[in-house]
Amino acid sequence: MQADQARAAGDYAAPWWLPGGHLQTIYPAKFIRTRDVAYRRERWNTPDQDFIDLDFVDGQPAHPFIVLFHGLEGSSHSHYARALMAHIASIGWSGVVVHFRGCSGEINLAPRFYHSGDAAEIDWVLRRLAPQVRAQGASKFYATGVSLGANALLRWLGESQQKAALVDAACAVSAPLDLAGGGTALGRGFNLIYTRIFLQTLKAKSEQKLLQFPGLFDRKAMLAARDLYTFDNIVTAPLHGFLNTEDYWKRASAIYVLDDVTVPTLVLNARNDPFLPEEFLPHRAAPAVTLEFPAQGGHVGFATAPFPAHLNWLPHRMVRFLQGAA
Numbered sequence: 284m285q286a287d288q289a290r291a292a293g294d295y296a297a298p299w300w301l302p303g304g305h306l307q308t309i310y311p312a313k314f315i316r317t318r319d320v321a322y323r324r325e326r327w328n329t330p331d332q333d334f335i336d337l338d339f340v341d342g343q344p345a346h347p348f349i350v351l352f353h354g355l356e357g358s359s360h361s362h363y364a365r366a367l368m369a370h371i372a373s374i375g376w377s378g379v380v381v382h383f384r385g386c387s388g389e390i391n392l393a394p395r396f397y398h399s400g401d402a403a404e405i406d407w408v409l410r411r412l413a414p415q416v417r418a419q420g421a422s423k424f425y426a427t428g429v430s431l432g433a434n435a436l437l438r439w440l441g442e443s444q445q446k447a448a449l450v451d452a453a454c455a456v457s458a459p460l461d462l463a464g465g466g467t468a469l470g471r472g473f474n475l476i477y478t479r480i481f482l483q484t485l486k487a488k489s490e491q492k493l494l495q496f497p498g499l500f501d502r503k504a505m506l507a508a509r510d511l512y513t514f515d516n517i518v519t520a521p522l523h524g525f526l527n528t529e530d531y532w533k534r535a536s537a538i539y540v541l542d543d544v545t546v547p548t549l550v551l552n553a554r555n556d557p558f559l560p561e562e563f564l565p566h567r568a569a570p571a572v573t574l575e576f577p578a579q580g581g582h583v584g585f586a587t588a589p590f591p592a593h594l595n596w597l598p599h600r601m602v603r604f605l606q607g608a609a
Contacts, residue, residue, distance in 0.1 A: 295596055297579040298588040304555035305473060307581030312362050315592050318369040322359055322380075329393075330407070336387035337408075340368045342377035347423035348416045349378040349605070350450075352405065354430025354457075354583065356484045358386050362594060363429050363456070363583050370598035377421065381408050383432070390491045394499055398523045399431050399462055400535025405439040413449045425605045426450040429583055430558070433458035434537045440548060441540025452608035453548040454601045455537070457556055457583045462532035464563030470510040474557055478510055489518055541568035547608035549573045551600070553580030573604070 297307055322338035329335060338359035342348075349371055353361055359368070359380035371378050383397035383404070397404065409426060416424050428436035433455035440447045459465035469478050489505050500518050508514040516528040525531035533539075541550070550568065554561040554576050561576075568574055585600075586592040 295577045295580060295585060295600070296587075297584075298586060298590070298592055300588075300590065301586060301592070304553070304557045304579075304581045307553070307555065307579060307584040307586065308557060309581075310592070311581070311584040311586045311594055315362065315586060315594055317362055317365040317594060320359075320365050320368045320372065322368075324387075327411070331393050331395075333384060333391050333393035333395075335384060335391075335408070336382045336389075338380045338382070338387075340372050340376075340378045342372060343375040344420045345422055346375045346377065347371075347425060347605070348419075348421040349376060349425045349427060350409065350412060351378065351380045352426075352428040352432030352436055353380060353383065353386065354432055356386065356481055357429070357432070358382060358388070361429075363597065366594040367427070367598040367601065370595070370602065374602070376602075377416075377419075379412070385488050390488060390495070392495070394492070394496045395522050396488065396492070396519070397431075398519050398531070398535060399434045399459065400438045400531070400537075401435045401523075402439040402442050405435055406443065409439075409449060423451045423605070424449065425452055425454075427454040427456070427601060427605075428458070429456045430459065434460065434462070434535070437537035437544070437548070437550070438535065438540060440546055441537065441543040444543050444545050447544075447546045450546055452605045453546055454551065454604060455548065456551045456597065456601070457558065458537055458550065458552065459559050460536060460538040460541075460550075460552070460565060461559065461563040462536045463529075465559045466511055466515075466528075466532055468560050469558060470512055475510075477558070481511065482508065482514060485514060485518075538563075538565050541565055541572055544569045544572050547571050547573075549575060549601070549604040549608070551575045551577075553582070553584070554578050555580070556582045558582045573608075 384391040520531040585597040
């Protein structure tokens with residue numbers, strides 16, 4: 284897809300009383316009420332003697348099935364997950380929110396967590412889900428991701444190429460496509476507020492991990508980390524086979540595999556997303572990829588009026604793309 288084909292979404296408009304990327308990010312996550320979702324939890328044992336938890340929504344037979352991979356320190360209770368799962372339940376679809384290691388409310392067992400380029404984990408989950416979903420009579424099998432989960436999903440799509448055809452279409456929302464660009468942005472100015480929030484839970488989990496595996500990494504250095512670059516250098520990179528932060532951010536960034544995606548995929552990023560400045564958005568991708576960059580929306584925000592606003596726009600946009608793509 285050439286630069287002039289990357290387009291803005293003409294049907295999204297932020298409320299006038301919610302100006303700027305920061306408010307459009309924070310307000311939806313903290314102040315907009317979402318509908319309750321009746322989840323059914325399953326625990327899967329992993330090949331490396333660990334586990335993941337999956338929260339299912341059971342819809343009607345012969346309707347589509349949608350998988351959601353959440354963002355950094357997210358879960359099935361994140362605002363975007365509840366909004367999407369409530370919407371698909373209302374139209375009879377089935378779905379699941381897949382929790383990355385340690386994100387379901389219980390620390391995982393292996394000497395690892397999760398990361399932005401975890402295509403292998405995505406592959407294992409989708410290949411185990413696919414035959415179950417088809418056996419249950421689902422008409423379509425869709426994969427979606429948000430933020431970190433969106434980047435990991437895109438890595439899987441690009442690395443798998445034609446082998447990713449077990450899903451009919453995909454959506455990636457607010458993906459940190461260029462991890463170095465996004466990491467730099469999160470390490471300065473007002474964005475440090477988001478970094479501190481992430482580090483609070485990441486450090487708490489890291490302390491639990493050290494109780495399981497004493498000496499796995501330097502506790503003092505981990506606790507002293509003040510940005511994601513430092514934390515990733517101490518914890519994320521070495522635990523997941525990367526040399527350092529630079530190696531991790533380069534090898535895990537989805538922007539480098541967008542030309543290799545063969546499944547119909549929507550890449551949706553607001554140009555005022557504080558987690559990934561507009562200058563780092565891609566100008567081209569494979570023909571199967573639709574690049575959609577509305578001027579507003581924040582990071583996984585996309586709230587719509589009237590006050591106090593709702594989160595209907597994003598799940599409707601995702602479903603509309605998936606239905607039209609496959």
